[in-house]
Amino acid sequence: xxxxxxxxxxxxxxxxxxxxxxxxxxxxxxxxxxxxxxxxxxxxxxxxxxxxxxxxxxxxxxxxxxxxxxxxxxxxxxxxxxxxxxxxxxxxxxxxxxxxxxxxxxxxxxxxxxxxxxxxxxxxxxxxxxxxxxxxxxxxxx
Numbered sequence: 001x002x003x004x005x006x007x008x009x010x011x012x013x014x015x016x017x018x019x020x021x022x023x024x025x026x027x028x029x030x031x032x033x034x035x036x037x038x039x040x041x042x043x044x045x046x047x048x049x050x051x052x053x054x055x056x057x058x059x060x061x062x063x064x065x066x067x068x069x070x071x072x073x074x075x076x077x078x079x080x081x082x083x084x085x086x087x088x089x090x091x092x093x094x095x096x097x098x099x100x101x102x103x104x105x106x107x108x109x110x111x112x113x114x115x116x117x118x119x120x121x122x123x124x125x126x127x128x129x130x131x132x133x134x135x136x137x138x139x140x141x142x
Contacts (some may be wrong), residue, residue, distance in 0.1 A: 027053035029067070030064070035060055054079040061087040069093040074101045084108045092116040098124055103132045 026032035030044035041061040049067040
């Protein structure tokens, strides 16, 4: 038992010493990393990904790029409510609709970037973002 604990602690120390630890809990289409000098970030890519998966709790930034997210319903961001998400980027995901209440429970969100979502009407974004319950004024990039 002591040898096993020592081995685990040694491996963790060596990985942290390199400046990052890769998380096993990350979805197969995502890469989750914690870096001392950079953001604690998850990047998800691939057209076979059609929903937003759960992430390890230490992730603060999520980038969904080139996925098959087309319709984000009221609970579409539910898996992001389990983390203290500060930044969300949606880029080239084929999104056509975001429910007006989709962003309501993302209470830590400071930055929202929606880029190259050419099938998504600006009015849909305005309505859903307008209902956010964040105490601070988030930065929006469209």
